[in-house]
Amino acid sequence: MVKINKPLLTTAEKAAMDGARAAGRAILKRSNELAPRDDGDLIKSGGVRSDDLTVQVGYAALHARFQHEDLDLNHANGGQAKFLEAAADQVDVERFIADSVRKAFGG
Numbered sequence: 001m002v003k004i005n006k007p008l009l010t011t012a013e014k015a016a017m018d019g020a021r022a023a024g025r026a027i028l029k030r031s032n033e034l035a036p037r038d039d040g041d042l043i044k045s046g047g048v049r050s051d052d053l054t055v056q057v058g059y060a061a062l063h064a065r066f067q068h069e070d071l072d073l074n075h076a077n078g079g080q081a082k083f084l085e086a087a088a089d090q091v092d093v094e095r096f097i098a099d100s101v102r103k104a105f106g107g
Contacts, residue, residue: 009053012104013053015101016097016100017050019099020054020093020096020097021048023092025048027088028048028057030086031084034079034080036077036083037077037078041061041063042061042063045060046058047060057084058084067079068082068083
């Protein structure tokens with residue numbers, strides 16, 4: 001008997017998850033373009049994690065939250081506050097998912 005540790009997903013769920021992962025990568029890419037460049041640690045700490053039918057995009061650097069939330073910081077090397085939030089607003093997640101599901105069913 002084979003033990004399966006991961007949930008079995010339907011074709012539609014797998015396609016939706018693939019689309020969500022692609023959207024997560026697009027959000028991270030855009031967020032990195034908007035993030036402060038005071039040091040490289042912030043951008044290097046970014047990542048996309050997925051589990052079952054969820055995707056998380058975020059940064060592990062200790063100062064990421066402060067850089068993201070403080071609207072008064074001035075970044076000499078470019079970048080802005082709310083870089084992850086802005087990126088999430090700019091990426092059409094639904095399109096990524098819909099395109100992936102459509103492709104899975106031959107569309």
